[in-house]
Amino acid sequence: MEESSNLLLQKGQKFLNLGNPKEALEIYEIILKNEPQNIEALIKKGHILGMTGRYVQAIDSYNKVLSQEESNLIALLNKGLAHHYLKEYEISISCNDKVLKIKPQNTTAVYNKASSLVKSNKIQEGLNILGDSEMLEKFNDLWAETWDIAGKNNPYDWYIKSWENVWKNSRFVTPNAFSDYWQNIWKNSSEEFFKRSAEAMKKMNNL
Structure with a gap:
């Protein structure tokens, strides 16, 4: 009997908690083979891909989430971070701006946007939005x-x-x-x- 998606998600999270992202990714791939649009599995997959430096693949995973939920904050934040590491700072800033339209006080989006601004040599602008x-x-x-x-x-x-x-x-x-x-x-x-x-x-x- 096949395990349910919920049980598999729990198993994948246990692997992550134990510091075994490779095993966790295998679990999320099993889920996505049966449920290609499973949002939680897509986000977890994107997270692992980002952790291991596979930013383009991570972005693809987050885009699949955003095609279903365009205001998914986790997907927007992590997608922005992946673009940041690819030195695609304008796209990263755009992702964080979308978060800030939904949650104007989201500190993660503020800091990540500031980081991309500084990286793109807009230092004073980055400092201004940080404002702390x-x-x-x-x-x-x-x-x-x-x-x-x-x-x-x-x-x-x-x-x-x-x-x-x-x-x-x-x-x-x-x-x-x-x-x-x-x-x-x-x-x-x-x-x-x-x-x-x-x-x-x-x-x-x-x-």
Whole structure:
């Protein structure tokens, strides 16, 4: 007797939770063979493909979702992120704009849009839509603190843990998107406000 789609979805999620995306993808492919339009399986498949750098295939999966539900926020956000990694920043921005029309306060869309703007050299525009000087100051403080402690021969894993903790509070979809956004601000901004961060990051990179 064949397993139901719900049971298969649960099995696929268990594989993901255990860090086995290959096995999870095989499960979602089984579901989609029988139900090509299964939205949850398409989203999970797209997520795994994106995680493993297969962004074009991930986008195809999200497009199949959006052809059924054009306002599916998860598909729009993840599709935008895939385009971002393909350096298709305008398309990425468009995806996030669609999310913001539906949910104007969606922080993930705001941050991801800002990241694509910065990557496309629209740095000030990216900073303007972020509009959160308190968070910018938080990052400045993180780098200053990291630099100080690293200078006292603090283990590198402390820095990694600190960075991951701040990423989790940032609402970026992935740590790579989070890191790309801030590194581009630091590399490209000449404002006094970012000098501490830029200097700290440079010294950390030379450790």
